[in-house]
Amino acid sequence: MKKYIVAIFAAGLLTAGCNKSFLNEVATNQVASESYFNNYEQANTVLGGVYRQLQSVYEFQIFVAWGVNSTDEVTAPTWAGVRRELHVYNVQSNNSVVLNMWRNLYTGIFRANQVIDRVTAMSESQIKELQKNRLIGEAKFLRSLLYFQLVKMYGDVPLVTKEITKEADVPTTRIPVADVYKQIIEDLQFAKQHTQTTLMSGVTTKGAATALLGRVYLQMTGWPLNDKSKFDLAAKELKEVIDNPLYGLATNYSDVFSEFKEITADVLKENIFVVKFDGPGKGMGGQMGSYMGPSGPDADGGAFNTAYVNDSRVALYDTTKDIRFFQNIATRNPTNGAPRGRFNWQPMKWVKPQKYLFGTVPAYGYDSPIDFALIRFSDVLLMYAEALNGKHDGPTQEALDAINRVNQRAKKPGSTGLPLYTQSMGMTKERFVDTLLKNRYLELNFEGLRKDDLIRTDRLFTYLRGLRDERFDNASLGKPGNIQDHHRLWPIPISEIQVSKMPQNTGY
């Protein structure tokens, strides 16, 4: 007995005291990044993490907060909290959306830089040249996308193009907008050259890089660069996409936004680049269809009660002939289909199945499977028309044709008279811009593009100041017309300034 006890203690002493690896720390729930980039499959897995970050970036922050709530497309009710603050331009440097956006974009940039640096360092035995360039091309596309958002929202921003490995390497100097755009264009040109041509939902293709490059050039023609020479470059890139037989308009407008169904080849050719979501219960669901849609119980396909349409903008629709009205404007109660008064109409678009149409519907909650289309073919057509108008200082027949091609699809079957909305060669350049903005509203509303459109065309102040909101203008919190010059940008988040001491945007 005695010997036995002694032996136990001695054994414990020996195993614990003399084992050299006893203090090693080995993670079994994560992998060491040092030793991970060994082949194409591993690198591609980490690239997936960059794509994944787009879910955080686009879902609410850009799609709703920047692109929709801060524009003339909607009115945010007084109870909508931070969304109301953004809507009435009562935005401060401690705004949570302003912070989350900034943080999420740089997190994505870190991940893209990590893939670019690590894949670049891979040897020929680890990865083939073609695959290597493709991965780097995709990462550069994603990086350019993130910087494009950053530069539009915050102006001059720190430019990181290397994987950061220690705190001392974090740059905090704000680089001028023009230089950030230079990097964006360089990345997109690389991506255009090296990404795949085969269409695949959610994966970067040559067409996506080309279309984004067109959009970037077009944005550069507006504030703050006002580089009118870019109209020509934008038109060239966009034309390349239009002429590419892989891309075109889907047959039915509503199919484009019904991605809880199967993704058909017909939809794939219109949705040039999408942010993927899947759910419910897959660990990557979105809230598409919940931020917007007819308010009501989630289990009946309802959405949050945080946005109403602006009536004067909805009035732009020819409700008798334009099928887009029914896709984009929620006019009925999701539970029983009862019609609602027009001041209670709400923005829709990515529609969850509603109970009054489908009976029992899946309860998506915060976890819906609907993809977010970042670049659509109809947008490319309308951007092309805009680029031509800018390039030729007025509309051309080709520009009119591009608009009409979009409207043609929007026409309700059986309705007579063409075109649905009229625009003519006789319009001045500026009037044609207003027409384009109207058409962009009708086709692309609630897709997160509106604020960039208004800034680019220098209409942000005039449109918002002239806006009437029958429902909430009297509320004490202010109105969108309160917008001031500095509101074309968001402030740098206060918590960033507190850490890195970078200068704040003027006016905040």
Place this chain on the structure above:
Amino acid sequence: MGVSTFSPLQGINPSDIESIEILKDASATAIYGSRGANGVVIITTKSGKKGVPKVTLESNLGVSKISKYLDVLSGQEFVDYYNTLVLPPAGPPPAIGDMGWQAYRDTAYPYNPLPISELKVNDWQKDVFRNTFVTDNKLTVSGGNDYTKYYSGLGVTRSNGILLNSDFTRYSLNFKLDQKISNKLKTGLSLNTAYIENNGLVSATSGSGRTSGVINNVALFRPVELRYLYEGADVSDDGTLLTERQNEIVNPFIRAEQETQNRKGLQAFANTFLEYEPIKNLKILSRLGVNYDDNKGRAWYPAEFGWGRFKGGGIAMLNHRQGRGWINENTVTYDKVIARDHKIQALAGVTAQKTYYEYFQLEGEGFQIPGINIDNISSATRQDLNLNRSDAFQTTMQSVLGRINYGYKGKYLLAASIRSDGSSKFAPGNKWGTFPSGALAWNVDEENFFKGLLPHVSTFKLRVSYGLTGNQGIPPFQSQATLAPIAYMFGSNMITSLVATRLPNQLLTWEKTKQLDAGVELGFLNNRFNLSVDYYRKNTFDMLLEKPLSYVSGFNSAFFNIGSMNNKGLEMALNSTNIKTKDFSWNTNFNISFNRNTVGDLGIDGADRFFVSGLPYDGTYAGYLNDYIVQQGQPIGSMYGWVWKGIYNYGDFTDFDGMTTEQAAVKYNEMIAAGKNFTLKDGIAPYSGNKPRPGYMRLADISGPDGKPDGIVDDNDRTIIGNPNPKHFGGFSNNLQYKGFSLDVLFTWSYGNDIYNKNKIDGLNASIAFRNQLGALRNAWTPLNPDTDQYAINGRTDAGAHRTSTYFIEDGSYLRLQNVTLSYKLNNRVAKSLKLSAAKVFVSLNNLHVWTNYSGYDPEVSVGNNGLTPGIDFASYPRSKNGRVGFSVTF
């Protein structure tokens, strides 16, 4: 649900405790290494004593109730508030049934308020909190002989919580055995086990979001059932309001009644030792301890309301957390007395320890068979992969230590020790830290020259110690760059992608504290009065702090060895035997502690401060971000924000010059109706970007971009607004004994600490219109009631003042009558005649009264469990007061 686990102390039955010893100075804690970085509490459980077996039975029964209700608006007050806040629209006639404004109004123009007599009114605090019973029973058997001693105890504690349907049950079993095998060999075993079960909504923030925490909803859930439903509100078949805002805010009574939240824990500590004395004075001691902590949580959110309804078909969750570990300590001790007066003890040893942690969680949604859910989770129709998860890691430590004690004639005592600790949490090269310490004591009263010098002084001892201690308290893997899996899709193929987890810091190493302690112990009149005074100074450096990073890095924060912190303080304890006669005695104990804490050099380039947020931020009110600051020269945990200056009033605007209150009120109403802005007088600063009105909350303009007031209230005007550290705290107790009777009265206090009362953020906030408000709103500013500091009902939400300010900081000083106990011990003669060896009965009252100005439930509060953000009250569980009667008999 139950992500929290039970504290190890919950598993110990207080009546099994023989003694509690608290070690603070560096020399005394040296032997415990980094486990003792913040001091050591040694809880010694009872051992058996030589003699005939002793059987003791203890039993008590108590009642418990909430110690305080929060002051909230009554039903009528709430309806008045609501109808003032949510006005019928002036514009086009709205569609019926889709806005909140009709809740308490007529359907027809002019939409008159409904009389409250037609509506159902609830007092949720009265409905959800209750008076309950507590019972505690305990049986122990102990005994022993020259070779063997044993003690065993079995206890059952059951207490019903003051919150409806909550309860706590503990079964504890303890066993302790000391066995002498031979004169040279001794061994022993102790085992403490407890099984704990907890039911009910114990966690204040459980549920899906911040606003759905049950404690806040008990106070703030709509107290009057609404007449007309608007979308987003949900009612049961009998018309009871279940939830608001699309199931986000849930009726607290229904939750307490119908939700299942259950935790079960099994805790075990086992210790065994073997001591061998091969030659005289040389002892070899080997100790092996194992601990096991198993925690299982179960939750069911029914399909009928709230989150379970929102997601459809109810939600069942199971989680399981297991922590276990072992520690092995091996020491050799040599004792020697040389030339009678020199006593030497030398010790050397090695220790190793390892802890294991495992966790998993399962969730199922959409249950279709009534009554089948949590016990058969595979009957769920849906799962959420985000919520099904598991985790596991291990940590290890190794130490080498040595110590020498030297004593001369019992007058001078010297101790020196050194230890080297290695931790798995640091990268190779930085794993080890070395920590020396030394101590000196002088028992002056043992000196010949002292004897007779001060005849009234019976004890006079001096002691001083100095040492270095280490701390490695950070999560594992902080020095490693890793990638963590996360789901994504390529095309229609789901893949597992990987994302970087952190900015690693391979330089991380031990945090260190230099600690000086000096004390004096005095006894007078044969120790009838005793006074001890201890001074300490602690300098912690290379602190392991999670510092915010520039977001440009791609990460929010990372751990660094940065900064230093100083603590110094004085602790005094006085006990006095005021009266002592044969039958009567009166003893008084008094202790008081002073501590001063200052943040030293932060070691951040060009910065002497960084910010921390008080509670995990849920995206609702950005004005409450970064409400704590760590700043050089200031106490750690300083609250940070704006200075509240009451409200803007008529006199602050040019629009009302020379008017009476009545005239001003008329003009105010006219200007509001016309949508006009008010003009502030010169020198009255508005919040940046806001146009204040009379009645809006006002914050002070104390600074600007160049450090001077600039006429605008903005981020430049933030400053330190609260200190959570008390100036002093302590206890005061009296014990009176007369024959077998004994009366104990204990007071405790804290003075000068601030509480950040975040309950007021929700409780006086008009942005969620249908929630009830705290009673302070009764005195809100109105056009005809301008003589107040309380802002108008919209006056914070709309004023740009929706942010941390001194408005939320309250004085947390208190004096608590903690305990009054009256007991009677049967005298031995009577006990014997009843064939008992001892018997005692008692009545005890706990938390009888608190004297405080604090407006929340209780001033002794700190939620969030973060050392950098102490003193927050948000949805904390209310404290109960209770009374107990009980007895103990020994056979």
